[in-house]
Amino acid sequence: ILNVEQSPQSLHVQEGDSTNFTCSFPSSNFYALHWYRWETAKSPEALFVMTLNGDEKKKGRISATLNTKEGYSYLYIKGSQPEDSATYLCASYSGGYQKVTFGTGTKLQVIP
């Protein structure tokens, strides 16, 4: 994988459903993987910073895992709420500890 890729591109879920997204990134020369939430009319805000293979991070109902050997990360949202509606971005530090490359994002809409 040469670029940072996210899937799905968009997602509609009912309130209360659990969901997950995927981020694929170059596994060579890996430094870190970040997750951000980007709400409409706001700036992206960091959710997680992950650096070690096998890392698992959790913040409330949101959690993330990291596999640096195969180059993927999962973001999970348990019991989705309307306020979770946003675009979720992953960003990879691969190929240099200053160069940050973002995926195209997963747009989540939670329907009340």
Next chain:
Amino acid sequence: SQTIHQWPATLVQPVGSPLSLECTVEGTSNPNLYWYRQAAGRGLQLLFYSVGIGQISSEVPQNLSASRPQDRQFILSSKKLLLSDSGFYLCAWTGGLSSYNSPLHFGNGTRLTVT
């Protein structure tokens, strides 16, 4: 505490006109600075990043340029705008060495429309 300022918030410019977007960071020294652009329906594209004064790395060869005249100032410029330059521009900063351990902090963005 650290803050990042980006201006202007919105800009409408005709094709062929020049561009200057400015970003400044307060409350930290020697930050890594970044310019990103989101074109309509697309993700965040890295345009430039800088690890120090006068040090600019370009990711996208096009009619844009960046400069870092001071430690906490990052400027995005163009001599002649194209229609394809329209988009949402974000400036961001993070710590220096080992900055990958810290999240990016974004400005509020500039919505540029080239007409």
